[in-house]
Amino acid sequence: MTLNKIYIDRLIENALLEDINYVDTATDYLIPENQTNSAMFIAKADGVLAGIETALRVFEILQPDFKAEIFKKDGDFVKKGDIIAEINGKTKTILKGERVALNLLQHMSGVATAVAKAVNIIEGTNASIADTRKTLPGLRPIEKYAVTVGGGKNHRYNLSDCAMLKDNHIDAGGGITNAVNTLRKKLGHTVKIELEVRNLDELREALSVDVDIIMLDNMSIEDMKKAVEITDGKAKLEASGGITDETLREVSETGVDIISMGAITHSVKAFDISLKIIPNN
DSSP, X not given: OOOOHHHHHHHHHHHXXXXXXXXXXXXXXXXXXXXXXEEEEEEOSOEEOOOHHHHHHHHHHHOTTOEEEESSOTTOEEOTTOEEEEEEEEHHHHHHHHHXXXXXXXXXXXXXXXXXXXXXHTTTSSOEEEOOSOOOTTOHHHHHHHHHHTTOBOOOSSTTSOEEEOHHHHHHTTSHHHHHHHHHXXXXXXXXXXXXXXXXXXXXXXXXXXOSEEEEESOOHHHHHHHHHHHTTSSEEEEESSOOHHHHHHHHTTTOSEEEOXXXXXXXXXXXXXXEEEOOO
C-alpha cells in the first residue's frame, strides 16, 4: 500500500499550522537562523516500525534541503535502543517539526505493533486480521496503511467501497430479505454486499439471499462454530465485536475467514520513540 503524497502533505501542513500558529516562541527567539544540528530517532520499546518516511516528510516541508539517513524501514521489528534514522538540518527545522513527526510516527508504529501482535496470535489458522472504519477523523489513510505494515488487511475504506448492511440498515430497510433485494436491484455488478447478522436465524436468511460476506456480530464462540458449519463456504464469514487479544485465538479457531477489530486503530498505545539532538562540539 502506498500513501497518497498530496494527502500526507496536507495532513502535515495542517498539523504544523496547529502546532505553530504564528511563531515558535522558544525556538525563534533562542536559535540562530544558520545553526545546524544532527538528531537521531531512537526506539524506546520493542515493536514494528511504521511511518518513518511520513515523519521525515515533516522536516522536508519545513526545509526542502533537509538531509536524512534511514536505518530502519517500515515493517522492520525494532528493539529498544535501536537508531531508526539520523537527520541533519537547521536546528530550527528539527525543533519545529519534532512533535508533529513524533506524533505521526509513534501512532502509526503503535498501530502496526498492535496488528503484528494480533496476526501472531492467530498464526496457523484460516483467519486474517482486518481493520474497521473506527479510525481517528482525518487519520484513516495512515492508520490503514499502518495496519498493512503490521501484517493485517484493510476492510472497506469508506461507505462507497462496499454495500454493508448493519443492524440499523436492516431494521430501517424492512428486514434482511427486503433490504438485500431492494439494494441488489440498484447496485452495479462490481459492488459486493456484506450483511451483519446477530444470530443463526439471521445467518440462514442471509445465506438464502446470497450475500457475499456475512459479519457475525458479537456471537459466542459456539455460535460462530455453528455459523461456519451452516455456511459451509457459501459466503465469507467475518467475526466482529468485542474481540480482544485474549479471545483472538479462540475466535480464529472457529473457522471464520476474517476478524475485524476496531481496537487496532482507535485504542492503540503510542509506540515510544524519541528524537534526540546531537550537541555540536
